[in-house]
Amino acid sequence: MNYPLHLAILVLLWGYIYTSWALMGRLGLVSFGHGAFMGIGAYTVVMLWNHFGLSPWFGALAALAFTAVVALVIGYPCFRFRIVGHYFALVTLALSEVARLVIVALRDHTGGSLGATPNGALHDGASVAVGALQFSSKLVWLFVVTACWLGGLWVWKMVDRSMGRLALQAISEEEEAAASIGIHVTRAKLRITLISALMTCAGGILYAQYQLYVNPDTVSGIAISLQMVFGVIAGGMFVMLGPTVGAAFTLLLAEGLRLAWGNRFPALDSTIYGLMLVLFIIYMPKGILGAALDTLRKR
Amino acid sequence: MEVFDIFLLEAILNGLLLGGLLALLSLGLNLVFGVIDVVWICYAELIMCGMYAVYYLHVQYHWPLVLAMLAAVAIVALLGLALHQFVIRPVLRAEPINQLLVTGGVLFFLQAAATLAFGIEFKNLGVTLPSVRLGEMSFSAARLVAFGVALAGMIALYFFLSKTYLGTAIRAISQDRAIMPLMGVSPARIFGVTSALGGALAGLAACLLVLQYDVHPAIGLSFGPIVFLICVLGGLGNMLGGFIAAFVFAQFIAVGGFVFHLEWGYVLAFVFFIVVMFWRPQGILGK
Secondary structure, eight states: OHHHHHHHHHHHHHHHHHHHHHHHHTTTOOOSOHHHHHHHHHHHHHHHHHHHOOOHHHHHHHHHHHHHHHHHHHHHHHHHTTOOHHHHHHHHHHHHHHHHHHHHHTHHHHOGGGOBOOOOOOOTTOSEEGGGTEEOOHHHHHHHHHHHHHHHHHHHHHHHHSHHHHHHHHHHHOHHHHHHTTOOHHHHHHHHHHHHHHHHHHHHHHHHHHHTOBOHHHHSHHHHHHHHHHHHHHHOSSSTTHHHHHHHHHHHHHHHHHHHHTTSSTTHHHHHHHHHHHHHHHHOTTHHHHHHHHHHHHO | OHHHHHHHHHHHHHHHHHHHHHHHHHHHHHHHHHHHOOOOTTHHHHHHHHHHHHHIIIIISOOOHHHHHHHHHHHHHHHHHHHIIIIIGGGTTSOHHHHHHHHHHHHHHHHHHHHHHHOSSOBOOOOOOOEEEETTEEEEHHHHHHHHHHHHHHHHHHHHHHHSHHHHHHHHHHHOTTTGGGGTOOHHHHHHHHHHHHHHHHHHHHHHHHTTSOBOTTHHHHHHHHHHHHHHHHOTTOHHHHHHHHHHHHHHHHHHHHHSOHHHHHHHHHHHHHHHHHHOTTOTTOO
16 A cells, blocks of 8 residues: 555655646746755755754745745846846756755765755654654655645646736747836746745655655756656646646656566666657657647547 | 965866866867757767767777777767757757757666666776876876867867868858858758767767766766856857866866865856856857
8 A cells, every 4th residue: 555655645746846847847937957946945954954953844934935045046137137048947957056066065964965864753653743744654645745736736727827927928939029018027937936946945845854865866956957847848848737747657657667677677767768758859849748638639 | 385385286287187178078069059059968978978888899899999989989970960860850940948858858868778788887997097297296197188189179170160161161051050051051961960070079078088087877967067057158159168168167166176175166166157147148258
């Protein structure tokens, strides 16, 4: 029972994180820097807990505030000076590497590349420590991540309904024209970036508390940023459930191949996945769900 | 204090040597971008393939080192050509961001395929070059060789681009993609040649890197980001800009790493990059 639960939790958690990324990505803001926000979330909370005994609930507030500052410091000049397209992608790529390298460089406090484990709070067989945000019961986690995932979809819906989305869509098609009809380009972009970054940060916090382990390479850096981008592309960037489908697809592909062949071919899943990504981007740029919906509509 | 200064000087000179290598790395990427207008995010992974080629030909099949290296350059040149034919060509008319992402998919694929084929172990070529002493300072000969070859490669490319017909055609098409076909230059052919050339430069870089570092499937991630940032810093497609940016970046890494710690050197370089981007988004020498 634990294994399917574990899979469901991971699908929903990554689905939520991918959804957060896609909020920006679908509007032409392709960020390679979301690894930084996830890393800030995961590490701030664990470090405050381990070194100062500060409850993750307060740690989360600190992490969200920190993320907001970073997102604004990077986002404001980017949007103010019209850094778009692959320049935006590469500037944000630098951000996610900075986050990873800072975590590694502060190895005396963070444990460096070896990662860190939050101090355990589940004493005497307790399965729930609300104050420490640690639960040994997978069922509790399933409720937590489901709530989070639904929240993410709700935000997506709200953004869809808002005037801001229309503004951003106009910007992503023709920035100058959008500005000329009175859209405040910088403010519109900054708002969606902030929402997306904060949601990703929250995802990082939950990921760290669920795994009870953080590592600079698995919560920050270019590798994790690319994972988010590609998960979203595989599932479909422009439909609400696309990112979740992407998360489910990548995870089930990896687990399915692992069950079929065991650990004999350690990177077989990523090899197939990489190949499929290339084919997706060339022949099916709308992703699995996007393409499926298109075929359904044609019938 | 005197000891400190000599080590600082050593760090600066080592930074200079690193700069030469980084300049070569950025050259191929800039060439491809300038002509085809596509960023090869998987460029560092092509270099990794070249490093594996040298390793296997030399260590496993006992080819002489020079021959193995020449073969590696040829292999990576073919890889560059294949990348263009099978991956880039279908998306040439797609959104620029799709072009960026598709090579990102190739990155993922090459990294995983290398893990599958060669395992995650670090492979060492087993060739050690002596270190060269200069007064109190010492430099690794591998770095000196890399610096020399990188410079020679860049000069050769310069003459190719400025003196030959093909080179002139490449430069012309990078200036105006729409007009050149009317002048009788076939873009498809020039794109193919440029991709092969970009691959060959990656292969050359691989030969120099494999002398200094062990190969493993994730090695691309350790220097790939730096190379993109150098190209963007110099102005994407601007080879001279990339050349200058490489030396600036290398000094940040070498001196920053010497004064603080290696990772802080990188952090400084990346933060410097972000700040410069806000000041000149088109790069220091961009249009």
